[in-house]
Amino acid sequence: MSLTPNPTIIFVSATQGIPVPGQNLVYRQDITIDVDNEPLNGGILTKSVALGIDPWLRSRMVYEYKPNTPVLGYGIGVVLRSENPKFQVGDYVQARSHPFAHYAVLSEEAGTIRALKNDAGLPWTAYLGVLGLAGETAWVGYKAYAEATKGETIYISTGAGAVGSAVCQVAKAEGLRVIASAGSDTKVEFLKEIGVDVAFNYKKQDVGTVLKESGGIDIYWDNVGGKTLETVMGCMNRYGRIVVCGFASEYNLPPAEWHGNKSFFFALVKNLTINGFIIPDTIAKFGDFDFEAEVTKMVKEGRMKAREEPSDKLEDAMKMLGDCLIGANEGKGTNAKELDGQGITVLLNDAILADV
Ligand SMILES: NC(=O)c1ccc[n+]([C@@H]2O[C@H](COP(=O)([O-])OP(=O)(O)OC[C@H]3O[C@@H](n4cnc5c(N)ncnc54)[C@H](OP(=O)(O)O)[C@@H]3O)[C@@H](O)[C@H]2O)c1
Structure with a gap:
């Protein structure tokens, strides 16, 4: 038996605030693994190649991780041993619950594992960001919910982040006018580089003022929730759409301290569609669906009382x-x-x- 060091980030305890290294999370260098003999129980042993830092690790700490176990997140590894016929030695795999450690035993029961081909020869880290959860969230969320039309205006909060910057670029490519904000001047510079039409630092400029001066918003891609969501609602144009993607401004606060309408969080976690409507506007957009003829028939036939x-x-x-x-x-x-x-x-x- 030969033991190899397997440095690991261990989750110790949850916190409502920012996780403190050495307290809530501990880097343990004393952990070892027997690479040749570690029991796999039908799973695979990987050597880690890349691990992804995502805001949702914060909520996994509260709801999912068990104390004194490795932190789990999106990760990529190369297969060293396999008892799962779907994965061969030398394959690169991406796991949703990859331990933050040098080596990992992965089982499909513990979370999705998929083989990565990477025929394009991109850096593996791309599969944790723009081709991973963040890119997928941006692409699929935009296609499914933005209902965008060329020429419309979209505002993206946290526009320079992994999800936000992908949304900015998809929207730009589809002919939208893109407004995006970020929390530092260097992030704002990046927004300009990727073609954002109106890029601003929300810590220096008031969101409501910028949006009103820009002529209102047709689509709001909301990465932050809270006060910004409330402000943006007041700047939406008629028939606007809000894609509720994340609550970055609230994650580190207890729910009692969240700003504004806390129940909007359910819109995110339950994939809700919420439609406000004023009837004359709705008829102007959709017509009246043969209201008078159809309902007259129902009334006469006793189907509408x-x-x-x-x-x-x-x-x-x-x-x-x-x-x-x-x-x-x-x-x-x-x-x-x-x-x-x-x-x-x-x-x-x-x-x-x-x-x-
Ligand atoms: N719905 C889904 O299935 C799904 C999937 C993945 C991610 N998400 C969500 O998408 C959002 C973006 O995720 P990401 O992975 O791309 O992360 P990210 O944007 O790269 O990182 C989070 C960013 O949030 C911003 N932020 C942090 N605290 C804030 C505060 N108090 N007020 C305003 N902004 C704050 C910061 O950017 P600034 O410096 O610009 O403020 C920070 O860089 C997150 O809310 C995440 O939870 C949702």
Whole structure:
């Protein structure tokens, strides 16, 4: 038996703040591995080639890692031994739960493993970033949810990050006007290099002011949540879309201290679609789906029922308005008799619309 050093980052304990090296995470150089005889239990033994640092390691610390076990994240290794027929010695593989260590025993039960061909001969690190989780998030999220049209304006927060910079470039290639922000001047320079039309440092310039001066936003790719999301909502153009990708501004705070609407986090984790709409705008965009003809048929055939609360007197309209505003009405308030069939209807919705 010969033991080889296997330096490893060990997760010790979760923290609500930034993980402290030596406290929440420990670098252990005393760990060893018997490369030739380590039991594989149907898995593979790899020599690590590259490991990826992603913001989501922070939440994995809270929800997934067990104390005193290796940190797990996206990693790439070359196979040294294999008991899994899908992977041969010499293959390069990418694992979603790769221990942060020099050597790793990987099993498919513990997380996705896929062989990487890399016919393009790119650096392996590309498969942890632009061709890994970040690039995939940008590409798939944009194609699935941005519903972008050439000429529209998109704003990307954390635009210089791994996900954000990929979104900037996909959007630019598709003919969008791209606005992006980042937290340092060097990151802003990078945004300019990749063709961003309006690049700014959100720590020096107010997001709302920049977006308003830029004529509003059709698509917001949200990497940060929190206050920025609230600000951007006020700068969205009609029919805008918000792709809720991440909450980088909140990850290190307890949920009670999150800014604004905390429930937006559910939009992310449950893949929710939330559509606001004002009916005249919606009809202007989609038409009315044959509203009158279709619903008339349903009413005549008894497939659409409506409850009315009729009154004989015009003066009742005043009280009925109050009743419907507090739910004291039992049905749609109408007044027709006194008006000889002309009809007036107390419209709660119109009252609200008038305020918008
Ligand atoms: N939905 C998904 O499936 C999915 C998958 C992968 C990633 N994501 C999310 O996508 C986002 C970007 O991920 P990434 O891997 O590309 O990371 P990244 O952008 O490379 O790194 C995170 C960045 O967040 C910004 N940031 C940190 N604290 C902030 C704060 N308090 N306020 C505003 N910005 C802050 C920083 O950039 P600045 O210096 O520019 O502020 C930091 O560099 C993250 O929110 C991540 O969780 C989502």
